[in-house]
Amino acid sequence: MPKSARSFADDLRARTDAQLRVLLAARPDLTRPAPADLTSLAARAATRGSVQRALDRLSADRLRVLEAVLVDGADAAPKLLKTTKRNVQAVCRTLWDEALLWRSPEGFRPARAVAEILSSPARLGPPARELGVPDRSADAPAAYESLSGGAKATIDRLRWRHPRASFDGPAATSVLDELITAGIVVRADDGGGVIPREVGLALRGGQLYEDGVTPPTAPTRELPAHDVDADAAGAALDILWRVDALVRSWDTSPPRVLRSGGLSVRDHRAAASALDADLELAAFVIEIAYAARLIANDGDFEPSWLPTAAYDDWADSGRASRWATLATAWLDSSRAPSLAGTSSDQGTINVLSTEVGWPMMRTRRHDVLEILAGIDRSVGVPTEYVDAVLHWQRPLRLPEGAPTRADEVLREAAWLGVTGRGVLSTPGRALLAGGGAAAAMDSAMPAPVDHLLLQADLTAVAPGPLTEQLHSLMQAAADVESRGGATVYRFTDKSIRRALDAGRSASELTEQLTVASPTPLPQPLEYLISDVARRHGQTRVGTAGCYLRNDDIAMLDAMSSDRNLSALQLRKIAPTVVVSPAHPATVLEMLRQHGYSPVAEGQDGHVIHVGGGHARAAAPAVSGPPRLDAVTSEVIDEVIARARRGETAAAGRSANGSGPRIPSTDPTVTLAMLQNAAADGSAVWIGYSDPGGVLHRTLFRPQRADGGRVTGSVGKGGSESRTFSIHRITGVAPA
Incomplete structure (x- = not known):
């Protein structure tokens, strides 16, 4: 078990390299950026953001043990969760490994930010002392039994779900008054009611959860x-x-x-x-x-x-x-x-x-x-x-x-x-x-078949998954009619034409189907392929960038034979019509450069003015999800070595009488260290700048840190009270 320490920071600084490796592996966010020393590492591990990330990764059993420690300490956790002391100790050690608990002289204690985040552990309300009322948990079970039916129903709904509730309307208000009189509920500032933590626990029979730390039961239904x-x-x-x-x-x-x-x-x-x-x-x-x-x-x-x-x-x-x-x-x-x-x-x-x-x-x-x-x-x-x-x-x-x-x-x-x-x-x-x-998946898939069952009704049956070559053929030449253990394809005019458009000839298509069929090719399918192939390609469609028309046939002949216009690839398709694969704007420009006077016309024959197209940016590439570099064991070892070196250097400067080194810390770490010192009642060294920008250092005993300010006493005697803005504090070091 870890040894006791006077504070969370001392607990972390006392860890061995092996224990620090476990911590950094469980909470990799602590390695970015690498902390200057172990004090900085402890401050970062105590920040609310880092603790929140660690808590988000906890499973229900570990979270419930942590909540039990928050409610009544580690010694009471086995009773609160109806489990063994051995199980609780094992989980507490894991939580200590992750710096969510630290070992004080009184036993395991949660890190300060844990209590802030889990402000309602196990959905229990605030303690009676925070509400300013006496602890009436001993009388709670008897008081519950004496309630009316409506008041009991209200408590039954709140018992395991939430400690607070609003009471609107005359009937609800009377229920609230009854519960307050019974000592089960305390009136809240907003006019609602809140169940004190001790009373809520008593109403649950001393349990935090109905199912303790038992995970969901795995199913047992077996399949081949x-x-x-x-x-x-x-x-x-x-x-x-x-x-x-x-x-x-x-x-x-x-x-x-x-x-x-x-x-x-x-x-x-x-x-x-x-x-x-x-x-x-x-x-x-x-x-x-x-x-x-x-x-x-x-x-x-x-x-x-x-x-x-x-x-x-x-x-x-x-x-x-x-x-x-x-x-x-x-x-x-x-x-x-x-x-x-x-x-x-x-x-x-x-x-x-x-x-x-x-x-x-x-x-x-x-x-x-x-x-x-x-x-x-x-x-x-x-x-x-x-x-x-x-x-x-x-x-x-x-x-x-x-x-x-x-x-x-x-x-x-x-x-x-x-x-x-x-x-x-x-x-x-x-x-x-x-x-x-x-x-x-290749081993799981059935072996492909290399044959088809061709029918006279222009269908084909594939008795299983086809080979890649045959599958490609059927995709091009037929349409899927039904799927299941066997796939039924149907040949149509459209599907055969699709195969011919893809570059297959009628003879090639007939030959491939004949090879794939264990029986002769059905005559209706042969006729279909021949009929579609006879009509295929009779009409030809080509492309042209633009056309030129002129009733002066000699002028068009001159343009077609002009060597200066050979780049336009002019081709006559009628006595008064010439086509070119070039863009209309390009044709207009070249004709004008070589002494011709063309104009552009639209689809309706009217003259239009053609300008150059506007350049457009390419569509942005879709970026993948952000990926962080993995925190490897080498990275962890490097972080630990750097923190050890920083700790050794600070100790050396302190031994030489120059006072502790006060490293620069960001405001989040500064606030966390000051809050920890206030909670522990310990003093720290701080560096700060005055309104004139001059840097100073002093021994400071913080008492309260919130709202961007920290209040406490300065000097060894602690007689002078001071308030500092967090942004003026350049760094914090333990005293």
């Missing part, structure tokens, strides 16, 4: 492991098809970007219809494609959502690799697709809009998957259990009643194939571990 991975692989194949179908659809008919950003409700519904999905699943498919950078805003004058170059690389990779790209993007994304379609202050939230972003979603996905990973591989996990564990792990960040979005995370994980039948799949575990997800 191979069914889990098979279910996950099926979901993975389905999401790959949906993402690919969405991006291919937007490649040919890109939807517009709303002026406010995002996708319109109409386009969202159209995507859901095309994917044969509900709006929630369609929103997830769109958002996961965006997170994986497969689609993006093209940044045009009238912007559209289009595939990116990354999509082409993604489409050419293997199916397991494609899934791993989507799964990794989902795990690292801070976007919450479930928000699409809900209402906000600005109206309905659109898919792909900035309002879909929720910074905590990334952390929540990791938290949920970590919970699933901690359960046996064959046990299905219900949403209620995950929700309860999240509340248990982060009780301050997720107080009782706060939504966790665990149901949304689990639903997305099931859609993606990270889970199967409510169990974290083998590929999901590899994804969470940070490596091997693609290989794990």
Whole structure:
């Protein structure tokens, strides 16, 4: 057990290097920037912001032990929490490791900021002495039994939830008067009522919490492991098809970007219809494609959502690799697709809009998957259990009643194939571990088939997932009619024309389908391919930047043969019409430079004036989430070594009679050190500047520090009282 110390700062300065390593690893914010010495480290560890971050990471059992110490000390904690002394001592040692408790001669005491942040530990009210009333906890149980039904119901609602309540109306006021008369409630300054801490504890039977320090009970429903991975692989194949179908659809008919950003409700519904999905699943498919950078805003004058170059690389990779790209993007994304379609202050939230972003979603996905990973591989996990564990792990960040979005995370994980039948799949575990997800999913996926069952009704049945080559062929030449254990495709005029537009010839298409079919190619399919191919390409469409027309055929011939205009690549398509691939403004300028007098005309034939286009900035790149450098063991060792050197230098200067070194401290650290000294009743050395800017130093015994000022006595005798502004104090050092 740690030895006792006279103050929090002395407690921390007395720690060994190994104990400091544990502290800095648990609270990495203390390493940035590196403290000058151990005194500065102790001051920073006592600041409200740092303590708040440490408390936010506590699980419910550790937080409840800390609250028990706040309420009645470490010795009473086992009774308050209905647990063993050994358990409490183990947790207290962990809290001491993190500098949330320190060892005083009277036992473990919370750091000063802990009491400030946890001002209502275990939802209990202020102590009776703070309320200025006597302790009537001994009479509380009997007083409760003597209450009327309405007063009892009021106490039952407040007993475990909150110590304060408002009482509005005549009936409520009479209840408040009854409770005050019974000594259970004290009238508050705002006219409401507050239950003193001692009375509230007595009404709870001497317990801080009904469930003590017992975590949620893990489920026991077991499932065959191979069914889990098979279910996950099926979901993975389905999401790959949906993402690919969405991006291919937007490649040919890109939807517009709303002026406010995002996708319109109409386009969202159209995507859901095309994917044969509900709006929630369609929103997830769109958002996961965006997170994986497969689609993006093209940044045009009238912007559209289009595939990116990354999509082409993604489409050419293997199916397991494609899934791993989507799964990794989902795990690292801070976007919450479930928000699409809900209402906000600005109206309905659109898919792909900035309002879909929720910074905590990334952390929540990791938290949920970590919970699933901690359960046996064959046990299905219900949403209620995950929700309860999240509340248990982060009780301050997720107080009782706060939504966790665990149901949304689990639903997305099931859609993606990270889970199967409510169990974290083998590929999901590899994804969470940070490596091997693609290989794990490749093993889970069924072996691809290399043949089709072609029917005379222009359909084809794929009895399983197709090989990459055959899958690419069917995507180009047929439309999916139904999906399931087997996929049914249908050949149509439009689908065959799509394959021919992509560069396949009719003979090549017929040959590839013949090779893929174990039976001869059905005659109706041959006729369909031949008929579409006969009509394909009869009409030709080309591109031209502009046209020139002139009733003077000789003038047009002169322009076409003019070597000075060869860069315009003029080509006659009719006796009085010439076309050029150049921009109209470029053609006008060059013709005028070489002695011609052209004018520009609009689509209706009227003369217009054509000016040069305005240069526009490129669309800004989307920045990734902020990432902090990890606090490695090397960094921690360097911080400790620097603090030790600073402490040794300060001790050397003190021994030489020059007085303690007063390091420069920022106002937050200064205020924390002065508040600690006031709470401990100890003196400190301070450096300060007077109104003329001259620096001074003095021995100071602070008594009260708040509101940007500190009041106390100066000098060794402590006879003179002084008040200093915090911003004028340049540094603080222990006396």
